[in-house]
Amino acid sequence: xSEIPKDLSYTxxxxxxxxxxxxxxxxxxxxxxxxxxxxxxxxxxxxxGTKVGxxxxxxxxxxxxxxxxxxxxxxxxxxxINEQLEDSPELVNEDPFGEGWLFKINVSDPDxxxxxxxxxxxxxxxxxxxx
Amino acid sequence: xxxxxxxxxxxxxxxxxLVDFAGWDMPIDYGSQIAEHKxxxxxxxxxxxxxxxxxxxxxxxxxxxxxxxxxxxxxxIDEDGRALYTCMLNTRGGVIDDLIVYHLAGxxxxxxxNAATTEKDLAWLDSQARDFQVDIQHRRDLAIIAxxxxxxxxxxASVLDEDFAAAAMQLKPFxxxxxxxxxxxxxxxxxxxxxxxxxxxDEAVSAWKxxxxxxxxxxxxxxxxxLRLEAGLNLYGQDMDEDRTxxxxxxxxxxxxxxxxxxxxxxxxxxxxxxxxxGEKLVGLVLEGRGVMRSHSAVRAADSSVEEKQAxxxxxxxxYAPTLSRSIGLARVPADWEERVEVCLRDKWxxxxxxxxxFVRNGKxxxxx
Numbered sequence: 001x002s003e004i005p006k007d008l009s010y011t012x013x014x015x016x017x018x019x020x021x022x023x024x025x026x027x028x029x030x031x032x033x034x035x036x037x038x039x040x041x042x043x044x045x046x047x048x049g050t051k052v053g054x055x056x057x058x059x060x061x062x063x064x065x066x067x068x069x070x071x072x073x074x075x076x077x078x079x080x081i082n083e084q085l086e087d088s089p090e091l092v093n094e095d096p097f098g099e100g101w102l103f104k105i106n107v108s109d110p111d112x113x114x115x116x117x118x119x120x121x122x123x124x125x126x127x128x129x130x131x
Numbered sequence: 132x133x134x135x136x137x138x139x140x141x142x143x144x145x146x147x148x149l150v151d152f153a154g155w156d157m158p159i160d161y162g163s164q165i166a167e168h169k170x171x172x173x174x175x176x177x178x179x180x181x182x183x184x185x186x187x188x189x190x191x192x193x194x195x196x197x198x199x200x201x202x203x204x205x206x207x208i209d210e211d212g213r214a215l216y217t218c219m220l221n222t223r224g225g226v227i228d229d230l231i232v233y234h235l236a237g238x239x240x241x242x243x244x245n246a247a248t249t250e251k252d253l254a255w256l257d258s259q260a261r262d263f264q265v266d267i268q269h270r271r272d273l274a275i276i277a278x279x280x281x282x283x284x285x286x287x288a289s290v291l292d293e294d295f296a297a298a299a300m301q302l303k304p305f306x307x308x309x310x311x312x313x314x315x316x317x318x319x320x321x322x323x324x325x326x327x328x329x330x331x332x333d334e335a336v337s338a339w340k341x342x343x344x345x346x347x348x349x350x351x352x353x354x355x356x357x358l359r360l361e362a363g364l365n366l367y368g369q370d371m372d373e374d375r376t377x378x379x380x381x382x383x384x385x386x387x388x389x390x391x392x393x394x395x396x397x398x399x400x401x402x403x404x405x406x407x408x409x410g411e412k413l414v415g416l417v418l419e420g421r422g423v424m425r426s427h428s429a430v431r432a433a434d435s436s437v438e439e440k441q442a443x444x445x446x447x448x449x450x451y452a453p454t455l456s457r458s459i460g461l462a463r464v465p466a467d468w469e470e471r472v473e474v475c476l477r478d479k480w481x482x483x484x485x486x487x488x489x490f491v492r493n494g495k496x497x498x499x500x
Contacts, residue, residue, distance in 0.1 A: 038353065039165040041451045042421045060477075062423055064164060064353065064451045067477060090165070 002032040002126060005097055009113065010122035011073050016097060019113045024079055028101040029061065029070065029092065032126045037063040040089040045081040045103055052076060052105065054112070059102055061092065074112050076105040136181035137274045137332035141339050145349055153247035155182040157352055164353035168453045171321055171358055172494045175280035176350035177342050182246040185273045185329055186256065190265035193238045199395055200259050201232065202377060204387035208234040214305045214316050217385055218377045219252070220397030224404060225373040226380065228252050229365060233316055235309040241329070243275065245367050259396070273312060274335035278347060279325035279358075281494070284317075287326050290341035291315075299326060320355065322362025322491055360459060361452050363415060363488030369426055370413060370447045370461050378404055379463065381413035381488075412466045413447065415488035417498055418458040422476045424449030424483070430462050433471035433482065446474065454491045455498070461488070 004010075009017040014033035018026040034040070042062040052058050052072040059070035081103045084091060092100035107113065117125070133156045142149065147158035158179070160167060170176045188197065197205040203217030214233045218226045228248045233241045244252045249269075256267050278287040288296040298308040299315045304324070307316040314329045330338060343349065356366070365371060371380035378386070378401060386401060387393070418424055430444030431437050449460035464472070464485070473480040486498045 038160065039163055041165075041423065044421070064357065064423070067423065093163070 002030065002035055003097070004030070004032075004119050004123050004126070006119045008097070009073075009116035009118065011071065011117060012122075012125055013071050015070060015073055017073050017113070017116055019107075019110070023106055023110060025074060025076075025105050025107055025113070026101050027070075027073060027103055027105060028096055030122075031096050032129075033068075034093045034096045034100070037061065037068060038065045039063055040092050043085040043089045043092065043102070045085065046078050048078050048080060050078045052078065061089075070102060072105065073116060074105060074107045075109060076107040078103055079106045080104040134182070136179055137336055138179040138181060138276075138339050141336065141343075142179065142349070147349070147351060150352075152352060153182065153245075153249075155246060157182060158349070160351040160353045161349050164351065164357070165453045167348060167350040167354040168357050170348040171280045171323055171350055171354065172454055172491075173280070174348070175278060175282040175286050175325075175346075176348045176354070177339070178277040178279070178350050178352075178355055179274070179339070180277055180327075181274040181335070183275060184244050184246070184249040184252070185270040185275065186242050186244060186253070187268045187270055188240045188242065188265060189238050189268075190263070191238060192263040193240055193265050196260060196263040196265045197232065197240060198393055199263075200256070202386045202395055202397060202401075204390075204393060205232060205234065205240070206393075207387070208232070210234070211236045212302075212306050212308060214307050214318055218371075218382060219255070220377070220395075220401075221373060222396060222400065224376040224378075224397040224400030226367065226371045226375060226377060226382075227255055227373060229367050229371070229382075231316070231318055233307040233314060235307065235314055241309075241314060243327075243329075247368060270312075272331060273329050274332050275327060275329050276335055276339060276342070277319055277321075277325065277327045278342065279319045279321040279323045281324065283323065283325035283347070286342065286345050286347050287328065289345055290338055291328075302326075320362075320364055321358040322364070322489060323358075323494070357450050357453060360448055360450050360461070361454055361489065361491040363461075363490060365413075365461070366448055375463075376401055376404060378409045379411045379413065381461070408466075410466055411463050413461055413463055414468070415486045415490060415498075416446065416449075416460045416462050416472065416474065416483045417455075417486050417490070418460075418474060419482040419484065422481055423451050423458045424460040424474050424476065428460075429475040430464055430472050430483075431475075431480070432468060433473055439475045442475065444468065444472065452490060454494070455496055459490050
């Protein structure tokens with residue numbers, strides 16, 4: 001069964017979000033997502049400063065098997081990207097909730113964080129997909 | 132329920148990610164496809180390929196039968212203990228399957244055919260055998276373990292019983308030896324040295340365990356595909372099929388037109404194609420930048436601006452090459468195309484170049500940068 005940390009928020013497109021309480025969210029893909037994709041070979045991230053809307057496709061993770069779009073969970077602006085992934089995309093597989101983070105967003109509306117899925121709801125989604 | 136090889140329990144115990152492959156539950160990887168790929172290039176890995184079918188062909192006319200059935204000529208392997216790679220064609224010259232035929236001894240030949248085509252192949256063999264004194268036996272009791280990599284042969288020999296191991300270690304490439312039901316070929320599908328072992332099921336289970344204990348990494352079908360692609364080896368169903376001849380599939384070298392008197396199924400169709408001119412060829416492609424080419428990606432000439440649907444070329448097999456850290460593929464393109472092309476990936480045309488393959492040999496890149 002894949003790992004689903006309780007203290008994070010989630011989307012149904014398998015992104016996790018860690019809100020720091022002060023306007024910035026760190027975003028990555030879940031253990032379930034990295035396991036489904038297999039070994040990643042390329043990660044394409046947006047440029048810092050890019051303005052994004054919730055639901056926009058703003059990054060791509062590509063494995064040997066398939067390419068997958070990553071969607072912005074919230075409105076905001078890209079504050080920082082994980083530059084290590086350019087040469088070491090495998091960090092996403094090895095440590096999806098830690099070293100494998102993708103980007104950070106300065107969110108325009110911190111209240112919107114509440115609308116993201118909690119760990120239990122996300123777990124339900126994963127269980128349904130696994131069946 | 133999907134079929135299971137005798138090694139299924141070992142795969143489960145090793146946390147394999149199992150997928151359905153041609154109706155068999157097979158390991159796609161055991162945790163990391165790329166790590167498994169590298170293990171084969173750098174040391175040794177083993178594949179359970181027991182889903183492929185071992186078919187023994189015996190009888191007084193086995194040689195004559197195979198000379199008629201196969202596009203390559205088994206007269207080349209008249210000496211006991213030789214093996215030959217060949218296509219098996221339909222009357223239109225299209226490929227029914229590709230396979231290796233092992234001349235074990237005398238009238239006894241052993242062929243190994245693909246899992247996805249087994250039923251079709253057996254039906255074809257039976258229909259073609261009607262005019263020959265020949266026995267065809269699908270050996271469901273035998274399993275196949277391929278041990279591949281620079282350390283593969285030594286480690287494999289260390290787990291086989293003494294006499295069989297000694298016979299195996301004497302083999303030159305593309306030679307084989309047998310001992311009762313068991314056979315070993317110095318053949319493979321990875322571009323590395325190694326053995327393909329055909330063993331009774333219970334022996335295979337114990338051999339797999341011993342190989343594991345000596346440090347040979349279990350390797351899944353995912354890495355099998357990236358390894359064979361780097362080695363420039365065709366995959367039936369992608370790089371060729373019943374509607375494609377060997378001549379359009381990079382396999383003209385496997386067709387023995389000489390001696391001219393040898394009639395084989397598909398000969399006439401191929402000769403006709405040669406007279407008309409073969410309009411397409413299979414080439415190697417290397418993508419210039421980041422991205423991964425996939426089967427059916429459209430290919431166009433670099434100076435053209437045709438839309439995806441009008442593109443004249445197509446990727447037949449595409450993937451990522453861990454040894455080269457970039458995407459490679461095989462593609463069918465017009466016969467006169469030269470170096471520079473573009474491949475359509477996720478609605479963008481990206482530059483690629485045509486290269487001769489294999490892309491990797493003896494663990495090293497063969498394509499210049």
